Amino acid sequence: MTVSATAPDGVPEVRAGDDLVDLLLAAIGTAGLRDGDVVVVTSKVVSKAEGRVVAGSREEHLVAETVRVVARRGPTTIVRTRHGLTMAAAGIDASNVALGSAVLLPLDPDASARRLRTTLLQRTGHNVGVVVTDTAGRAWREGQTDIAVGAAGLVVAEDFAGRLDAHGNELAVTAPAVADEIAGLAELAQGKLGGRPFAVVRGRADLVLAPDDHGPGAAALVRPEGADLFGYGAREAVVRALGGVASDAVPFGAPVAVGELLDVAARALGVTLRVLDDDVVVAPADADPRLTVLAFAHGWLPHPATGDHDTDLRFARSTP
Structure with a gap:
């Protein structure tokens, strides 16, 4: 099996009201899309296009974007957002934006992904999955990685429970979060400073759903309150x-x-x-x-x- 991620250069600065599908199709050029591709878009450009850039610092908007505080360590505050995401500073970003401004997460990343997927199908005729990504840290691990905060037309987690491995052992709780894995793969091609907010992941068409099925979205990867062993720091x-x-x-x-x-x-x-x-x-x-x-x-x-x-x-x- 071969799985690839391609992130095109040449995407201009995204502003409120911009058509992300137009920008994506212009960037990928003749390479185009194929049925079964997964289009990966950073949440930052989704937020910019949807007018989620606000004046002020992250701290000024943190309370409004917070459902509850999970942990505090010095200047770092980890919170649970209205999306159910547990992130530093509620995912509010002050990088790659004008000084004195901050970018909030999309109001509904799954809905954003569904709109992008529908528009891509209308304009290209190709059935693709869409993942909206953001960067997050992990408990017990140094560094950060990209995760899926929104998804459409995609199996977001495979379920191997009850299957047997090559030795005949039954798998009990094996459920790869493939939407997150796709997000991480795409980020390797996009890079943090590359100005490449789009990526096309090819080789996992088996995860892409039928055109009329958007799937459960990335919300399905969020554990409900009380189900996580680390509900508080x-x-x-x-x-x-x-x-x-x-x-x-x-x-x-x-x-x-x-x-x-x-x-x-x-x-x-x-x-x-x-x-x-x-x-x-x-x-x-x-x-x-x-x-x-x-x-x-x-x-x-x-x-x-x-x-x-x-x-x-x-x-x-x-x-x-």
């Missing part, structure tokens, strides 16, 4: 657990089973909990006060009806 998790605000509980995940709560209370604090029923546990009234914080981080909140306050403290599973 290490320091922010401590702050949120100490605060104990009910709305902050969701990123910690679903409440743990009662047996796990008993175990963690015993290991961390030496507290022995008693099970009142499957949904309520009871702690001695003189239990370590940190138990409430520990319970919150594991999805258990003080029970509204605590019974005899002189003898016990009760916790119940939180509800979404």
